[in-house]
Amino acid sequence: MKNIIKTVALGIPLFFVMGCGNLDQPSNESVKGGEVVVDFSASAMKDTLISEGLADENSTVFGYRAYKIPYTTTDEEGNEVAVSGLFVIPTGMPTAVNSLGLSMVSDDHGTIFANSDAPSVIASNNGTPDGSSVLLTSLGGFATLQPDYIGFGDSYQQHYHPFILKKSSANCTIDFIKAVKNFAYDNNITLNNQLFLTGYSEGGYVALATLQKIEEDGELNVTMAIPMAGPYDVNRTAFGILSAPTLSVPSFMADFGYAYGKAYNIDIDTVINEPYASELPTLLDGSIARDLIDPQLSYDTTGDTGLFKQDFVNNFFADSSFWFRDAVVENSVHAWAPQTSVRLVQCQGDDVIPFGISQITEATMNAMGARDVALVPVEPTLGLDHNVTHSACGGLAYGVATKIFSDIRKTTIGY
Amino acid sequence: MKNIVTLSIITSSFLIAGAYKVPEQSINSIALGATYVAHTNGADSAYFNPANMAFEESDKQLMEAGLTLVHLPENKFNGYQAFSATEVYSANGESEVENLGLPYLHYVSNPMGKVRWGASLTVPGGLTKKWNSDYQKLFAQEFTLKVIEFNPVVSYRVSDNFAVGGGFRVIYSEGKVYSDGNQVDKPIKREMEGDTIEYGYNLALTYKPIEDINLAMTYRSNINLKEEGDANLYIGGVGKQYSANVTVPLPASLNLAISKTWFDKFTLEFNYERTYWSKYKSLDFNYGSDIQAPLVEYFDDPIAKNWKDTNTFRLGATVKMDNITYMMAYSKDETPIPKEYINYELPDSDGEILSMGIKIDTSDTISWGLAYLHDEKDNITLKSGENKNGIIGTFSGGGADLLTLGVNYKF
Numbered sequence: 001m002k003n004i005i006k007t008v009a010l011g012i013p014l015f016f017v018m019g020c021g022n023l024d025q026p027s028n029e030s031v032k033g034g035e036v037v038v039d040f041s042a043s044a045m046k047d048t049l050i051s052e053g054l055a056d057e058n059s060t061v062f063g064y065r066a067y068k069i070p071y072t073t074t075d076e077e078g079n080e081v082a083v084s085g086l087f088v089i090p091t092g093m094p095t096a097v098n099s100l101g102l103s104m105v106s107d108d109h110g111t112i113f114a115n116s117d118a119p120s121v122i123a124s125n126n127g128t129p130d131g132s133s134v135l136l137t138s139l140g141g142f143a144t145l146q147p148d149y150i151g152f153g154d155s156y157q158q159h160y161h162p163f164i165l166k167k168s169s170a171n172c173t174i175d176f177i178k179a180v181k182n183f184a185y186d187n188n189i190t191l192n193n194q195l196f197l198t199g200y201s202e203g204g205y206v207a208l209a210t211l212q213k214i215e216e217d218g219e220l221n222v223t224m225a226i227p228m229a230g231p232y233d234v235n236r237t238a239f240g241i242l243s244a245p246t247l248s249v250p251s252f253m254a255d256f257g258y259a260y261g262k263a264y265n266i267d268i269d270t271v272i273n274e275p276y277a278s279e280l281p282t283l284l285d286g287s288i289a290r291d292l293i294d295p296q297l298s299y300d301t302t303g304d305t306g307l308f309k310q311d312f313v314n315n316f317f318a319d320s321s322f323w324f325r326d327a328v329v330e331n332s333v334h335a336w337a338p339q340t341s342v343r344l345v346q347c348q349g350d351d352v353i354p355f356g357i358s359q360i361t362e363a364t365m366n367a368m369g370a371r372d373v374a375l376v377p378v379e380p381t382l383g384l385d386h387n388v389t390h391s392a393c394g395g396l397a398y399g400v401a402t403k404i405f406s407d408i409r410k411t412t413i414g415y
Numbered sequence: 416m417k418n419i420v421t422l423s424i425i426t427s428s429f430l431i432a433g434a435y436k437v438p439e440q441s442i443n444s445i446a447l448g449a450t451y452v453a454h455t456n457g458a459d460s461a462y463f464n465p466a467n468m469a470f471e472e473s474d475k476q477l478m479e480a481g482l483t484l485v486h487l488p489e490n491k492f493n494g495y496q497a498f499s500a501t502e503v504y505s506a507n508g509e510s511e512v513e514n515l516g517l518p519y520l521h522y523v524s525n526p527m528g529k530v531r532w533g534a535s536l537t538v539p540g541g542l543t544k545k546w547n548s549d550y551q552k553l554f555a556q557e558f559t560l561k562v563i564e565f566n567p568v569v570s571y572r573v574s575d576n577f578a579v580g581g582g583f584r585v586i587y588s589e590g591k592v593y594s595d596g597n598q599v600d601k602p603i604k605r606e607m608e609g610d611t612i613e614y615g616y617n618l619a620l621t622y623k624p625i626e627d628i629n630l631a632m633t634y635r636s637n638i639n640l641k642e643e644g645d646a647n648l649y650i651g652g653v654g655k656q657y658s659a660n661v662t663v664p665l666p667a668s669l670n671l672a673i674s675k676t677w678f679d680k681f682t683l684e685f686n687y688e689r690t691y692w693s694k695y696k697s698l699d700f701n702y703g704s705d706i707q708a709p710l711v712e713y714f715d716d717p718i719a720k721n722w723k724d725t726n727t728f729r730l731g732a733t734v735k736m737d738n739i740t741y742m743m744a745y746s747k748d749e750t751p752i753p754k755e756y757i758n759y760e761l762p763d764s765d766g767e768i769l770s771m772g773i774k775i776d777t778s779d780t781i782s783w784g785l786a787y788l789h790d791e792k793d794n795i796t797l798k799s800g801e802n803k804n805g806i807i808g809t810f811s812g813g814g815a816d817l818l819t820l821g822v823n824y825k826f
Contacts, residue, residue, distance in 0.1 A: 023591075023608040023645040026654025039652030040602060047600040065652075127650030127707040 031067060032186045033179075034087070037123040038066035042092035045129065045138045055139070063091030064129040064138045068120040070154050071179035076168045076263045084153035085176040086119035088133040088144040089189060096415065101192030102143040103223075103409050105136050106177055108199030108206035109146055110394070111163070113251060113293055115286035118152035132200070132398045140402040141415075143184075143191060147176040149206075156286050163259040164234055166331045169206040170213035173197075177220060192413060196405050197225040200394050201353065204230025204346075208333040208361075211340060224408060225338070226376075226401040228345040229353050229390060232334035232361045238324070240354070242301060242313050248352065250297035250307055251283075251290045257308060258284055260327050271312050271324075273298070273305075334361035337368040343404060345397045347378040349387025376400060440519040440537040441479055442784030442821040446742035446772020450686045450731025453621070453631040454674035457823055458521035461533030461568050464633050465580030466619040468523050468531040469572035473825055477523040477533075481784075481821025487513040487544075488816075490762050494797070494808010496550040496599075504599070508548020509812070510759075515543070519821075529572040537564050546759060553596040554804070555760035562588040566617065576623040584615040586638060586665070592760075596713075602651045605714060607659065609644020615665070627676040637667040637694060646702065648710050658703035664694040680736065686729040692722040692751035719803065722751040729768075738776040742786070745769055755803045757795065762810040766792040772819075782823045790815040 029036045040048070042063040049055035066088040075081050089102060109131075115121055122130050129137075133144040148154070150168055151161025162168040177195065184191050199207035204227040211225045231237040238256075247253050254272065258280045261268040269277040276297055283293050300306035302313040315322040334357075342365070344358040355377070362375040378396050379387060388396060409415065441459035444451045451463050458477035460467040471477070489509045496506035523533035543559040546552055568582030589610035596603045615638040621631045639662050646659040668691065674684035699717040706715050731744030746768040752761065772786030792814040799807050 023606060023647060023656070025656055026606075026647045026649060028653055036653050038650070041651070044597070044600070044602040044651060051600075125705075125707060126709055127653055127655075128709050 029065075031183075033183045034067040034069040036065065037068045037086075037120065038064060038088075038127055038129055039091075040064045040129055040138075042138075045134075048129070049134070049138070054134075059139070062093055062138050062141055064134065065089050065091050066123045066129070066133070067183065068124060068153075069176075069179055069183050071175055073150065073175040074168065074171045075150055075159060076162050076165050081150050081155050081159050083148060083150055083155045083172060083176075084120050085145065085147040085179070086123050086133070087180050087183060088129075088137045088146070090137050090141050090143070093141060094415070097141070098190055100413055100415060101190040102141075103192055103194035103196065103405070103413060104145060104177070104180070105140075105142040105196045105198060105405060106145045106173055106207070106210065107132055107136060108169075108173055108197075108203030108210070109149070110199075110201035110203050111252060111255070112152065112290075113255070113284065113286070114289040115152050115156040117289070118148040118156075119146035120148050120153050121156075132394075135395075135398050135402050136405075140406055142196070142402075142405065142409075143180075143189075145173075145176055145180050147172045152286060160259060160262045161255070161284070161286070162263060163255045164202065164205055164231060164331060165259060165263050166209045166212075166333060170209040173206060173210040174213060174217075174220065193221065194223050194409060194413060195220060196223055196408075198228065198398075198401050198405075199230070200228045200397060201230060201390070204228045204353075205232060205234075205333060206230075208232055208342075211338060211342070212333055212336055215339060222340045223412075224341045224343065224405070226343045226345050226404060228397045228401065229347070229350055229358070229393065230333075231353050231357060232332065233357055233364075234328040234332045235325075236357065236360065237353075238316070238328045242308065242316055244301055246299050247301055247307060249290075249294065250299055251293040252352075253301075254280055254293075254297055254307060255284055257312075260324065264323055264327055266323060269309075271309060272307060273309055276307055335364050335368065337365060337370045338373060339371045341372040342370070343374055343376045343401075345376045345378060345400050347388040347390070347393035347397065349379070350390045350393060352390035376404075440483070440517075440535070441521060442481060442772055442774055442786050442819055442823075443742060445483065445788050445817055445819040446744070446770055446774075446784070446786035447684070447731035447733070448729055448744035448746045448768045448770035448788055449688075450672075450684050450729035450744045450746065452633055452670045452672035452684070452686050453629040454672075454676070454682050454684050454733065458523045458533070459535070461521050461523050461582075462535035462537065462566060464619045464621060464631055465533065465568035465570050465582055465617070466578045466621040466631065466633075467629075468533055468568070468570040468580060469526075469529065469578035470621065470623075471523060471526075471531065474525055475780075475825040476525050477521075478824045478826070479519075479521045479821055480824075481519055481819055483517045483519065483817055483819040485513075485515040485517060486816040486818075487515070488812050488814060490544075490813040491811045492548075492551065492759070492762070492806075492808055493811075494806065497799075497805035497807060503807070504550060506548070506550035506806075506808070508546060508551045510551070511545040511547065513543050513545070530569060531572075532567070532569045534565070534567040537566070538562060544760060549598040551759045552594060553599055553601060554594055554758055555592075556595045557591065557593040558760050559591045562586065568617070570619075578621050580619040582617050584617055584635070584638070585612065586615070586640070587612050588640065588642070602649075603710060603713060604649040604654070606647040606649075606654075607644065609642045609659065611640055611642045613638050613640050613665070627679075629672075629674045631670075631672045631674075633670045633672075635668050637691065638665040639663070640665050646700075646714075648706055648714055650707055650709055655707065657706060659700060661698060661700045663698060666691045666694050680734060682733040682735075684729075684731045684733075686727075686731070688727040688729070690725045690727070690751065693724045695720045695722040695751070697721075720756055721753060722756070723753060725749050725751045740774040740784075741771075742773070743769075743771040754795065754797055754801055757797065757802060757806065757810075758804045759806075762795060762813060764793045764795045764810070764813075766790055766814065774823075780825045784819070784821050784823070786817075786819045786821075788815075788817040788819075790817075 570580035774784035
């Protein structure tokens with residue numbers, strides 16, 4: 001009996017040494033100052049783009065590697081904010097490019113409401129290439145920089161989003177450009193000194209605000225800026241919105257009023273009617289997408305059932321010293337004279353940001369002594385025989401911008 | 416996740432005559448192709464019918480130890496993999512040949528009045544399955560499984576012709592599952608590992624209406640196996656690790672058997688087994704946090720199984736000649752997997768099992784045995800639209816060959 005017990009006792013551990021142990025962590029590339037969140041080979045990208053009808057077998061397609069990079073910026077009030085952005089580089093480039101370095105495109109994204117739509121959040125959550133960076137990086141061969149903006153990414157629910165507010169918008173992009181340069185240096189990613197700025201819709205506004213601050217500061221050099229379909233003349237945009245009886249997209253206008261109220265320390269209930277004023281902190285906290293916010297807001301501009309307070313609207317039109325009048329002028333980015341080449345790209349059929357805003361911006365800048373500012377309407381540039389709306393124009397506008405950037409790089413850098 | 420798949424395979428291996436089946440865990444059970452419920456004798460009664468421990472003639476302690484060598488031939492697939500109506504690709508391929516060694520140990524105590532106890536330590540479901548062909552790798556680049564069961568049992572002799580038995584089952588399993596779609600334009604990959612310890616019970620009874628006839632019933636309870644571990648899921652070159660678990664049933668099984676012995680030398684046994692696979696409705700993986708959206712379709716959405724209960728019929732013969740015992744058997748079984756739900760990790764089909772063996776008593780206390788089992792699987796042909804995993808074509812090969820060498824010892 002003792003013998004058999006001994007035998008069994010010996011047998012049990014013999015069987016159990018088969019244990020497989022813990023699974024090692026994924027063997028991702030290790031980087032300093034960020035993390036790899038997407039890594040698609042050139043062949044995987046090509047297959048994906050072909051399946052989406054965006055490339056064919058003869059297309060040159062580069063790989064797509066994206067890093068989430070945390071950094072610090074400064075908000076409207078001058079406070080430091082911990083934020084984040086997405087840095088995307090092409091892989092599988094010709095060897096010669098490694099010595100020439102990658103040209104950078106700072107690409108500011110359009111209006112979002114849900115944090116899950118922020119560039120680094122999309123990349124982290126999905127692990128897949130997404131949006132304009134595919135065009136710029138995998139087809140264009142550029143290093144693409146996309147700040148999440150204050151209020152999204154690492155500052156989600158830590159700070160309101162400063163929507164169409166010049167200082168913090170520019171700070172956020174410029175600080176990301178600097179952070180990316182440090183990141184690239186630390187991780188042996190060769191960049192050249194070519195920096196392009198672009199962005200669509202809110203991103204167009206941010207790109208132009210960024211260019212203005214870069215020229216004021218003199219610290220960075222921009223090769224060309226292509227802001228696209230942005231509300232550069234905020235004053236005129238506000239007049240247009242508040243003079244219309246209804247709001248096409250109330251969430252945009254609510255975000256506009258809410259952010260300005262926060263930035264200028266104005267009680268939001270003097271700007272927005274109840275119950276919306278009380279609901280906006282929740283609706284705009286980054287947890288809800290736009291299509292779920294709009295139904296909870298009024299489509300009437302003002303009045304008892306409207307989104308904006310009647311007194312707020314009346315004062316805006318009647319009182320030239322009203323705080324909001326000063327604010328929209330202060331945050332406009334159209335009335336100055338860039339010394340950098342600027343191409344204002346927009347569709348003539350834009351139904352959200354009137355094409356006239358770009359026309360006014362071009363005329364104002366040139367009148368003020370801009371060195372090289374021109375308007376590039378998308379439809380005639382692409383030979384389209386019909387007008388294109390704001391949402392449909394985004395991909396086309398990025399295509400135009402990528403072509404312009406590529407032509408300049410070819411001429412100046414050689415690839 | 417790995418564990419999940421592993422368990423799925425384990426259950427298949429253990430309870431059905433699948434391609435990876437390791438039907439039994441002793442000389443006699445291999446030689447008789449699991450037709451070994453009514454007329455068991457020796458130490459392995461502890462595992463196959465603990466009630467029969469009460470009828471064991473020897474008043475000594477009994478022990479059997481052995482090793483089963485398992486050879487799993489390759490599965491071949493000729494056909495197509497469809498991802499959609501417009502994405503249909505040639506997907507011919509074959510899995511690797513696998514060879515495993517599975518040890519076992521059985522023990523029965525000497526009688527204590529009407530009571531006798533025993534225990535078994537077995538490896539009922541070890542296997543690995545590896546595909547190197549591109550489309551198969553997307554689903555099952557590698558499945559590796561290790562399963563151990565410790566089964567202490569006790570029997571009680573109610574009367575001279577009626578005994579009952581039962582026991583406690585402790586099952587430990589672990590495994591890994593790798594899959595890789597990078598070769599087929601799907602840049603996703605998974606590495607999964609996990610394990611679990613679960614518990615169940617088994618019951619048995621034997622009735623001898625006359626001295627040379629045994630009527631027996633055994634029952635093994637359903638065990639829900641909650642496999643817990645880690646899963647590395649990759650998109651492109653970037654992976655994230657998640658805690659993961661999944662629960663699969665190790666289904667209940669009922670065996671009804673009758674044996675008749677003539678002249679104390681020749682025994683025929685007929686065995687019917689019902690395995691309650693219908694409890695296996697779906698395979699639903701759970702993760703500690705949301706996985707990346709593009710992976711949900713492949714790694715998170717519940718996978719419909721809808722398996723069906725199975726019937727297995729077995730006939731075995733034993734001839735005892737002085738100090739030599741000859742055994743042979745034939746079994747016909749059916750797969751629990753409907754064609755709609757077959758996938759590469761377990762392309763199981765109906766099959767037939769032939770087995771034989773010999774046991775030689777070299778002394779009053781020691782006997783040696785050698786047994787061989789061949790599991791022959793039917794081909795499976797899946798027509799267009801017939802399989803929910805998009806498989807169109809024919810699976811062939813598979814099955815198993817088992818060779819067991821064991822020793823019995825009385826002391």
